Amino acid sequence: MSSAGHLLEVKSLGAxxxxxxxxxxxxLVVDPGEVVVVLGANGAGKTTTLRAISGMIAATxxxxxxxxxxxxxxxxxxxxxxxxxxxxxxxTVTELTVEENLRIGAYVRSDDxxxxxxxQWFEAFPRLGERKDQLAGxxxxxxxxxxxxxxALMSRPKLLLLDEPSLGxxxxxxxxxxxxxxxxxxxxxxxxxxxxxxxNLALDFAARAYVLEAGRIVLSGNSAxxxxxxxxxxxxxxx
Amino acid sequence: xxxxxxxxxxxIGDGAVYAMLGLGLVVIYRSTGLLNFxxxxxxxxxxxxxxTMWSLGLPMWLAILGxxxxxxxxxxxxxxxxxxxxxxxxxxxxxxxxxxxxxxxxLNGAAQLIWGTLDRSxxxxxxxxxxxxxxxxxxxxxxxxxxxLGVMVLLFYLLFQxxxxxxxxxxxxxxxxxxxxxGIPVPxxxxxxxxxxxxxxxxxxxxxxPNLGLGTNLMQLTLIFGFAAITLGGFDxxxxxxxxxxxxxxxxxxxxxxxxxxxxMPLAPAFILILAVLLFRPEGLFGKKQVTRV
Numbered sequence: 127m128s129s130a131g132h133l134l135e136v137k138s139l140g141a142x143x144x145x146x147x148x149x150x151x152x153x154l155v156v157d158p159g160e161v162v163v164v165l166g167a168n169g170a171g172k173t174t175t176l177r178a179i180s181g182m183i184a185a186t187x188x189x190x191x192x193x194x195x196x197x198x199x200x201x202x203x204x205x206x207x208x209x210x211x212x213x214x215x216x217x218t219v220t221e222l223t224v225e226e227n228l229r230i231g232a233y234v235r236s237d238d239x240x241x242x243x244x245x246q247w248f249e250a251f252p253r254l255g256e257r258k259d260q261l262a263g264x265x266x267x268x269x270x271x272x273x274x275x276x277x278a279l280m281s282r283p284k285l286l287l288l289d290e291p292s293l294g295x296x297x298x299x300x301x302x303x304x305x306x307x308x309x310x311x312x313x314x315x316x317x318x319x320x321x322x323x324x325x326n327l328a329l330d331f332a333a334r335a336y337v338l339e340a341g342r343i344v345l346s347g348n349s350a351x352x353x354x355x356x357x358x359x360x361x362x363x364x365x
Numbered sequence: 366x367x368x369x370x371x372x373x374x375x376x377i378g379d380g381a382v383y384a385m386l387g388l389g390l391v392v393i394y395r396s397t398g399l400l401n402f403x404x405x406x407x408x409x410x411x412x413x414x415x416x417t418m419w420s421l422g423l424p425m426w427l428a429i430l431g432x433x434x435x436x437x438x439x440x441x442x443x444x445x446x447x448x449x450x451x452x453x454x455x456x457x458x459x460x461x462x463x464x465x466x467x468x469x470x471x472l473n474g475a476a477q478l479i480w481g482t483l484d485r486s487x488x489x490x491x492x493x494x495x496x497x498x499x500x501x502x503x504x505x506x507x508x509x510x511x512x513x514l515g516v517m518v519l520l521f522y523l524l525f526q527x528x529x530x531x532x533x534x535x536x537x538x539x540x541x542x543x544x545x546x547x548g549i550p551v552p553x554x555x556x557x558x559x560x561x562x563x564x565x566x567x568x569x570x571x572x573x574x575p576n577l578g579l580g581t582n583l584m585q586l587t588l589i590f591g592f593a594a595i596t597l598g599g600f601d602x603x604x605x606x607x608x609x610x611x612x613x614x615x616x617x618x619x620x621x622x623x624x625x626x627x628x629x630m631p632l633a634p635a636f637i638l639i640l641a642v643l644l645f646r647p648e649g650l651f652g653k654k655q656v657t658r659v
Contacts, residue, residue: 180546205548217546221539221653222532230536233529234548281548 133158133285133317134179134191134209141178141185148174150341151187156285156319161311163328163349164321165362166338172321173214175338176287179319180204180211192284206234210283212274214290220263224254227262227273231280240280247276250306268299272306279310286311288320292327300324304331325362329353337362370501372622373615378507379590380614381514385569386584386591387598387606388517389562394600395538396558397454399461403468404591405584407443408566410472411436412574412583413480415567416487425490429571433564440563443468444556455541476581484578490571510572514607517565521603534558538601586632590617593635596642599652608650613638 138151148171156162166172178185181201189197191209201211211217218227228247232240248255251272257265262273271291278286291307292300304327311318321338322328329335329349337345337358345352352358386408393401401407415432419425447464448454454461491509495502525531536544537554545551566584573587593613598605616634621627627634642649 182542182546200550201545202548202550205546211546213542213546217540217543219536219539219543222536226532226535229529230532230544230549231547233533277547 131157132190133160134319135188136175136179136190137188139175139178139185139187139189141174141183143174143183148341149178149185152338152341152343154319154336154343154346156317158284159311159315159317160334161308161318161332162320163332163335164319164338165323165325165328165335165358166321167323167361170338171341172323172338173289174341176211176289176319176321177213180209180287182211182213202234205281205283208282208284209287210278210281210285211287212278212289212291214293218262218270218274218277220261222262223259224262224265224273225258227277228254228280231277234281243280247280250310251276268295268303271295271299271303275303275307275310279314279316282314283316285317285319288318290322291320292322292324300327307331323362325358367500369619370499372618374501374503375507376615376618377611378504378510378614379618380594380611381507381510382569382572382610383587383590383594383613384514384607384610385510385517385572386566386587387594387610388521388603389565389569390591390595391601391603391606392521392558392562392565394595396534396555397448397461398538399454399458399465400592400600401562402462402465402588403443403472404562404566405588406469406472406476407436407440407563408570409581409583410439410476411563411567412487412570412579413476413485415571416485416574416579417480419487420485425488429490429567432571433567436563436567437560439472441556441560443472443563444559447471448559449552449555453541473581480581482581484580485574487571487574487579489575506572506575513568513572514610517568518603518607525603530557589632590614590635593639595649596639597649599649601653602649602651605649605651 132155134156136152136154138153140149140151142148152175164172164175177183179189181199181204185197188195191207196204219230222230225244228244229240248258253269254273254276262270291303308331320328320332329352332349335347335349335352336343386404389404390401411432414435415428418428418431447468448461451457451460451464489506491505495504525535533549534554536549537551541551569587570583573583577583590613594609595606597612598609613635616638617631620634621631
């Protein structure tokens with residue numbers, strides 16, 4: 127595909143915290159509607175990659191979103207352009223109710239379908255509907271993760287950045303979160319860039335994958351190919 | 366008994382003014398998680414703006430609106446120039462608190478430069494008359510303060526609970542990172558919060574100035590009472606600021622009347638109250654205790 131067709135195009139992305147460099151030139155692309163995962167161990171730079179893309183930390187290199195260079199933009203400016211980021215540790219607003227979290231998720235929208243979208247989420251996740259007046263902070267980890275994803279999708283993004291949604295969740299809950307994500311991504315055509323440690327789950331979910339090691343992309347390909355790759359099996363799949 | 370009621374009502378009238386200043390403190394606490402030591406000076410500054418407009422011949426109510434608008438600009442400017450560059454108040458709370466103390470001195474100095482050190486006189490908004498209810502005389506000015514306070518609380522309630530803007534301000538207060546990730550321009554909302562807090566303070570100044578005379582030290586005692594009010598009510602609660610203001614006003618009026626030692630130390634009841642609340646109920650009467658499941 128030509129460069130113009132990429133939804134997100136990241137070239138030689140470098141970032142870090144203070145004097146500690148974490149990323150040393152990450153290259154990746156996400157096409158419209160595509161589900162892509164970045165695999166990596168603890169400390170490989172997965173979270174930093176997402177934070178650099180969404181403008182939460184300063185970065186060097188090139189980040190193009192919808193063909194426009196967006197490096198140096200604040201996160202709220204990227205949300206307006208159609209990029210939503212669910213940070214690690216859920217990122218709900220704990221002191222707002224469930225319904226208020228969804229409503230605030232639609233902050234950048236000015237259409238009149240916000241209420242009906244909220245109702246749709248309550249139907250998709252009945253647990254959220256039952257607890258709509260409860261403070262987000264009082265819900266369980268899985269429920270908060272669902273809420274965080276729903277909240278991000280309320281902005282009707284073209285690209286959803288997801289930071290380890292499986293972190294701290296029971297396997298069964300994790301599976302449910304991924305099942306729902308797949309349904310949503312397919313039905314809305316939202317592209318997803320996921321970073322995960324849980325390679326089994328992530329490779330089943332995503333069509334393509336990158337492997338990040340010590341701040342560099344060391345491998346990339348179709349999920350099916352990577353699942354068959356001996357090195358991957360050894361390092362990430364525990365086979 | 367009548368004597369007691371009389372003193373109590375005076376105290377409650379004063380308390381309404383403490384609550385007005387407290388509301389401004391709560392608004393800033395909710396957006397930054399910090400106490401704004403310059404709150405009183407911002408109010409003093411905008412009260413001088415009211416006085417200037419009034420003495421230039423504008424009707425009082427128009428001058429007050431002008432002062433609030435001016436106060437809003439001062440508050441917003443203060444945030445942009447002095448608070449925002451220092452960094453995220455959630456990461457560097459001490460630095461920002463010290464900036465507010467610097468602002469206290471800076472605004473005071475600026476007001477002295479502009480308006481001089483002589484006290485100015487300002488007419489009471491609701492006149493000098495009073496009504497007698499059950500044999501107790503209540504000044505219209507005090508009744509007016511309670512009504513204005515009520516309107517302010519109602520407006521704030523509507524803003525925070527029933528508008529998108531208010532919801533966004535609450536989101537910023539709770540978690541500025543998450544707020545920015547849903548597309549809220551956090552710095553702009555913080556600026557708005559500072560502006561609103563300063564505008565609210567104008568009302569407090571307008572009620573106090575006729576009694577004390579309008580000088581640059583106008584709000585310094587009142588700020589202590591305002592702190593006591595929100596400590597009692599809870600730093601993050603608008604209702605708490607109101608209830609706290611009334612209680613602090615009543616205590617500060619009643620106690621010196623019956624306990625001689627407080628006559629010479631009018632601030633002592635407020636201090637004792639602050640201490641007692643911090644010891645026994647640090648979140649205040651209406652403050653939120655954090656409940657978070659991990």
